[in-house]
Amino acid sequence: MEKTNYQNFNETIFHEVLDNGLNVYMIPKQEYHKVFATFTTNYGSFDQSFIDPVSNRKVNQPAGIAHFLEHKMFSMPDKTDAFETLSKLGVNANAYTSFDRTSYLFSGTNNTKEALEYLLHYVQTPYFTPSSVKKEQGIIDEELRMYQDYPSQRLFYGLLQNMYQKHPVNTEIGGTTLSIKKITAKKLYQAYNAFYHPSNMVLLLVGNINAEEMMSLIRDNQAKKGYQKQDPIKRFMPKEPKKIVTRHSEVLMSVTMPKVGLGFKLTPKSGLEALKQDFALSILLDMYFSSSSKYYNDLLKEGLVNESFEYSTIQETDMLSIAFTSDTAEPEALEERLIKMVLSLKRKKLDEETFQRLKKGMKGQFIMSLNSLESISMSFTKYHSHGISIFDVPSLIESITIEDLREVTSLIKKNCISSLYIRPSKA
Amino acid sequence: MILVDQTKKFKTVLITLKFKAKASKDSFAFRTLLPSVLRAKTDKYKNRMAFNEKLESMYGASLTSNTGKLGTLSVIHVQLKIANPSLTEPQLFEEGLEFLKEYVYGHKSFNETDFELEKRLLLEEVIAKENDKTRYALTRLFEIMCKDELYGYRASGTKEDIEGLTFNSFKKMYKEFLKNDELQIILSGDIKPEYQTITETYFPNASFTQVDFLDYETKSFEEVTEVIEHDKISQTKLNIGYRLPVRQGEQLHTAAVLFNAALGGYVHSRLFLNVREKHSLCYYISSVYDAYKGIMFIYSGVDAKRLELARQVIDEEVNKLTTKLICEKELNLSKQAMINDLKESEDSQGARQNVLYVQTLLNKKTSLEDRIAKINAVTPEQILEVAKLLRKDTVYLLDVER
Numbered sequence: 001m002e003k004t005n006y007q008n009f010n011e012t013i014f015h016e017v018l019d020n021g022l023n024v025y026m027i028p029k030q031e032y033h034k035v036f037a038t039f040t041t042n043y044g045s046f047d048q049s050f051i052d053p054v055s056n057r058k059v060n061q062p063a064g065i066a067h068f069l070e071h072k073m074f075s076m077p078d079k080t081d082a083f084e085t086l087s088k089l090g091v092n093a094n095a096y097t098s099f100d101r102t103s104y105l106f107s108g109t110n111n112t113k114e115a116l117e118y119l120l121h122y123v124q125t126p127y128f129t130p131s132s133v134k135k136e137q138g139i140i141d142e143e144l145r146m147y148q149d150y151p152s153q154r155l156f157y158g159l160l161q162n163m164y165q166k167h168p169v170n171t172e173i174g175g176t177t178l179s180i181k182k183i184t185a186k187k188l189y190q191a192y193n194a195f196y197h198p199s200n201m202v203l204l205l206v207g208n209i210n211a212e213e214m215m216s217l218i219r220d221n222q223a224k225k226g227y228q229k230q231d232p233i234k235r236f237m238p239k240e241p242k243k244i245v246t247r248h249s250e251v252l253m254s255v256t257m258p259k260v261g262l263g264f265k266l267t268p269k270s271g272l273e274a275l276k277q278d279f280a281l282s283i284l285l286d287m288y289f290s291s292s293s294k295y296y297n298d299l300l301k302e303g304l305v306n307e308s309f310e311y312s313t314i315q316e317t318d319m320l321s322i323a324f325t326s327d328t329a330e331p332e333a334l335e336e337r338l339i340k341m342v343l344s345l346k347r348k349k350l351d352e353e354t355f356q357r358l359k360k361g362m363k364g365q366f367i368m369s370l371n372s373l374e375s376i377s378m379s380f381t382k383y384h385s386h387g388i389s390i391f392d393v394p395s396l397i398e399s400i401t402i403e404d405l406r407e408v409t410s411l412i413k414k415n416c417i418s419s420l421y422i423r424p425s426k427a
Numbered sequence: 428m429i430l431v432d433q434t435k436k437f438k439t440v441l442i443t444l445k446f447k448a449k450a451s452k453d454s455f456a457f458r459t460l461l462p463s464v465l466r467a468k469t470d471k472y473k474n475r476m477a478f479n480e481k482l483e484s485m486y487g488a489s490l491t492s493n494t495g496k497l498g499t500l501s502v503i504h505v506q507l508k509i510a511n512p513s514l515t516e517p518q519l520f521e522e523g524l525e526f527l528k529e530y531v532y533g534h535k536s537f538n539e540t541d542f543e544l545e546k547r548l549l550l551e552e553v554i555a556k557e558n559d560k561t562r563y564a565l566t567r568l569f570e571i572m573c574k575d576e577l578y579g580y581r582a583s584g585t586k587e588d589i590e591g592l593t594f595n596s597f598k599k600m601y602k603e604f605l606k607n608d609e610l611q612i613i614l615s616g617d618i619k620p621e622y623q624t625i626t627e628t629y630f631p632n633a634s635f636t637q638v639d640f641l642d643y644e645t646k647s648f649e650e651v652t653e654v655i656e657h658d659k660i661s662q663t664k665l666n667i668g669y670r671l672p673v674r675q676g677e678q679l680h681t682a683a684v685l686f687n688a689a690l691g692g693y694v695h696s697r698l699f700l701n702v703r704e705k706h707s708l709c710y711y712i713s714s715v716y717d718a719y720k721g722i723m724f725i726y727s728g729v730d731a732k733r734l735e736l737a738r739q740v741i742d743e744e745v746n747k748l749t750t751k752l753i754c755e756k757e758l759n760l761s762k763q764a765m766i767n768d769l770k771e772s773e774d775s776q777g778a779r780q781n782v783l784y785v786q787t788l789l790n791k792k793t794s795l796e797d798r799i800a801k802i803n804a805v806t807p808e809q810i811l812e813v814a815k816l817l818r819k820d821t822v823y824l825l826d827v828e829r
Contacts, residue, residue, distance in 0.1 A: 009438075009514075032437045033770040063707040081704070087695040090763035108765070109770035135707060142710040146728055147663045151558050256554045292479035300544060306551040357483050364486025364510040371437045371776065411479050426658050
């Protein structure tokens with residue numbers, strides 16, 4: 001087990017790769033009551049096309065299968081429900097699927113060793129039957145419907161659909177009513193066998209733990225399971241054209257005020273560079289659109305936006321974009337102003353003082369985020385997939401220069417802008 | 428009065444100001460608007476930009492505020508979160524206090540344009556809240572169920588109240604706020620001994636008076652009120668409100684919390700297991716108990732086509748708990764989950780502050796161990812006793828337009 005100290009933050013990380021390839025990390029925080037454990041597979045809604053390691057053939061799977069699989073992992077062969085079992089141990093269990101990951105987690109203050117053993121057990125026990133798959137289709141369909149009633153969700157995905165033609169980011173993580181109907185027990189097993197091999201997974205424990213003791217428990221547990229070695233999975237991502245799909249679209253919904261979504265599709269880099277690009281873009285947007293910026297305050301004064309105004313970068317595998325969303329009485333006017341503002345960034349002389357102040361703020365916010373075990377876990381897994389440790393983030397932020405910001409502004413292209421309005425369905 | 432939660436566990440220091448006054452329909456809109464107008468401009472920071480720049484330069488400190496009801500009280504809660512000065516810069520704590528003082532009191536004059544802008548923003552925020560149908564349906568349930576009670580009134584004020592605020596009335600109410608609200612301060616985190624003294628010099632007006640703030644307002648009724656409204660949505664929101672006349676600090680209080688936990692507070696609870704898991708009737712279903720008011724409500728999003736079955740299953744589950752003794756094993760699950768929640772909340776700086784504040788209001792300081800012992804002592808008979816007090820008051824449906 002290797003041990004790394006991060007003195008600046010008063011934190012330590014323990015790490016070991018087990019014989020079956022599983023990466024185990026631990027961040028002890030003994031002054032907490034709680035333990036937060038996540039068991040994550042590097043498999044999300046993007047992974048619909050890959051080489052099946054069993055048959056060695058290329059397979060294409062329906063959208064939403066990673067999320068569906070996540071739901072189904074809780075059914076156990078003895079008809080019990082893993083969620084219930086964990087809840088009987090007195091811990092809070094949950095799971096979530098994102099574009100590139102699926103995480104199973106629990107947090108609790110009692111029976112944490114038992115809960116950990118059980119977490120490993122149920123995630124490593126696939127059990128799918130045709131009838132249970134059918135039943136789950138009903139629940140997931142309700143979940144998808146619920147999201148359909150959320151204007152912000154519709155705005156977010158609608159914008160992505162307008163911008164991305166082939167990249168799977170254009171489909172909701174949960175899939176669609178149609179795509180989930182195509183999911184079968186056989187397809188679930190196929191996905192499970194490919195992506196739930198320990199070598200494609202990370203186990204992370206943060207909180208009130210004794211690292212040595214927990215590591216030996218995990219080692220023993222995994223040694224008994226007889227996993228055979230598996231090579232990294234070959235995945236296929238469709239090649240996304242630089243162009244957008246639709247310049248503009250509109251949706252009618254039960255909202256009280258129109259909503260505008262405005263997206264800028266940019267050309268992404270990969271690996272660590274992608275992360276740096278994302279940070280640079282975030283700082284750039286903060287400089288011009290945060291609550292301390294002139295642009296934002298102008299928009300407020302002009303009556304074009306309100307507190308619902310948000311901007312974000314969307315950085316995922318092979319994609320990078322900027323999204324603005326806001327409620328507004330004047331969608332057209334807001335869109336026009338925002339486009340002008342964003343396009344003007346290329347000509348701006350970026351102010352060094354503001355840049356440094358924002359970097360200082362980001363550093364402070366990073367320190368503050370270390371309060372929460374959940375937030376440490378989530379960020380840890382995210383950065384781990386980019387090949388860096390969470391505690392390296394402040395120095396990565398420090399390394400960003402005004403030059404990096406200038407480089408991202410050059411990616412903003414006039415013909416890669418798309419907008420979506422949600423208009424009230426009632427007069 | 429300054430309350431201190433000293434702990435080295437967290438990487439942040441929280442400085443919280445709680446301004447409390449008696450809740451009244453006439454001041455909700457003002458009190459919700461006040462925190463934003465205060466940050467629009469101060470004597471020292473001439474506009475929002477300057478104000479927010481200052482926050483960024485204090486290592487990305489964040490200033491949050493909200494105004495809420497706590498029983499019969501209205502509390503304006505202002506919180507400055509800073510990175511622990513010993514991890515950043517030692518003077519950060521005092522800088523934070525000075526900033527907070529300027530924020531609340533640095534207002535020799537207000538600007539009418541700023542006032543109008545903030546008023547518009549609040550108005551639009553209140554209107555936008557209706558987009559969240561789950562929340563909107565709950566607001567409607569409370570409005571209907573507690574029609575002539577303070578509880579049924581929107582704590583952020585209604586559209587009309589906000590529109591009715593004028594620049595002059597605002598200025599007048601700010602003066603009254605300074606005079607009448609009682610300020611309490613809570614410091615938490617790695618609080619050095621001198622921090623408390625410095626805080627007293629910046630806020631010499633901090634004090635505390637004990638008041639009874641539990642809400643006893645309750646109507647008498649014979650029948651269940653039922654209201655159905657329609658909207659262009661794809662999932663029906665089914666909300667049911669009950670009177671549960673047990674309040675915080677009363678003998679049956681812990682039993683009432685456990686009763687709610689067993690019914691619909693957790694994923695092992697009856698509603699989740701039966702309505703969602705057994706019959707797949709919904710995606711979410713939960714019950715919530717408000718001990719300051721003595722009510723309980725169930726909220727759910729159900730398949731419109733199977734609404735009747737959902738209603739029937741919910742009624743059955745409630746009836747079972749009111750007629751049959753819960754078994755020890757099931758009760759223990761709820762106890763375990765609640766104890767876990769209590770311990771987890773010790774790991775959250777915000778939750779610890781809330782516990783400290785409410786305990787001070789109730790004048791009941793209890794240790795974590797005492798609270799756990801209280802939970803463990805609850806019997807199945809007490810759960811039944813609580814369940815028998817439950818009375819269904821109102822059913823509110825936000826249904827799919829058909």
